[in-house]
Amino acid sequence: MEANGISQAVISRLPRYYRYLGDLKDEGIERISSHDLSVRMNVTASQIRQDFNQFGGFGQQGYGYNVEYLYDEIAKILGLNKKHNLVIIGAGHLGQALANYMNFERRGFFTKGLFDKDASIEGQEVRGLKIYSMDKLEEFIKENDIDIAVLTLPKQGALEVSKTLTACGIKAIWNFAHVDLELPKDVVVENVHLSDSLMKLSYRINSSQENEAENE
Amino acid sequence: MEANGISQAVISRLPRYYRYLGDLKDEGIERISSHDLSVRMNVTASQIRQDFNQFGGFGQQGYGYNVEYLYDEIAKILGLNKKHNLVIIGAGHLGQALANYMNFERRGFFTKGLFDKDASIEGQEVRGLKIYSMDKLEEFIKENDIDIAVLTLPKQGALEVSKTLTACGIKAIWNFAHVDLELPKDVVVENVHLSDSLMKLSYRINSSQENEAENE
DNA sequence: TAGATTGTTAATCGATTAACAATC
């Protein structure tokens, strides 16, 4: 039952490793040592080896890591070898922007439909995807093997729809609404709080200016 | 010169505190103890007190914290009492979605213009904001007191434009491009890597399914 | 074999939690 050992810190570094390995692959580089990778990525070689060893060790002494093999292994760890079907709930600008983002498909994430409570846009299409009214949501999820719901709608709507979603057994929510959802613990949630991110940027602008001032 | 003591962990919790304090204020609650807040936020009271004390302590023994005062203090720490002017570079769906997001204005972030290399959309408007061609960028930044550039364009474009940006002295970049920018250390960058976030979600779907399987 | 580099253990560092004296 234990949330399988791997720490959050390691997991959040995985996509970045994956990106760098993809770049190496594109450059035609076959193998890389933890040291060389550490220089490129600006982290310690020790951390790289520790991280990979959480999953069993993908390297070979005296050789390093085979780029393509490691790339594929990380993909498997991240579950990118499986297909996921998504619905986007909230067909505003952000929802439509995500629907238009083709790159997700390359990684196995397929948007199947958009939903919005605004009846006037029902039936419109975004990149060939229909916008449905909210009352079709439950049926659609069941019939289209949806496993991820993307919430791009305001706070209040997000709270309401999250109940429907858990009721019809969705297992993952990608939450762009500016609110913490309360969900059964077998539902995984990943939050993207854009305004939090902007505030962090603001903090750092502020504090770096203070530092400059101090040094005058 | 030292990057002023406060740890990254504390800073990234600040926006969440700010949000909860805002909610408390809206509910008309005047004061709150670290314990009561810890229950609402699902963190330890100890952490709350430690965090606030990084900035000098805003509470009073036997009383707790005054909600409105604390709210305002956090706003100041985050630099939300200052105005920031932004440009959005890359007027695709995501750029337009951000331009349409009014909530940022409430916090003092004002989008002044969008830029795109696609000449055919030059002159179009998004919520009253003009789309300009890239060659107007430098001049625009200087004339409109821009301090934040938002990068919503592909990798390659982001790398190129980041050079122009540092050349004309921009101090902060909100980077949505899927690439690590190399910048002088006085330029602050906040990355929003949406596909990284989606991969983390995917990882957790994957690992929670494995856990279920183990328990059968 | 010698050199390179991993996997892994041990040491260090930092962040979180617990405890409690200070004080409103």
Place this chain on the structure above:
DNA sequence: TAGATTGTTAATCGATTAACAATC
């Protein structure tokens, strides 16, 4: 004054870095 709750120090826990034996 007694009770509540902070600010802060000390203890614990976890994550990162260093070191090195194992091994390709």
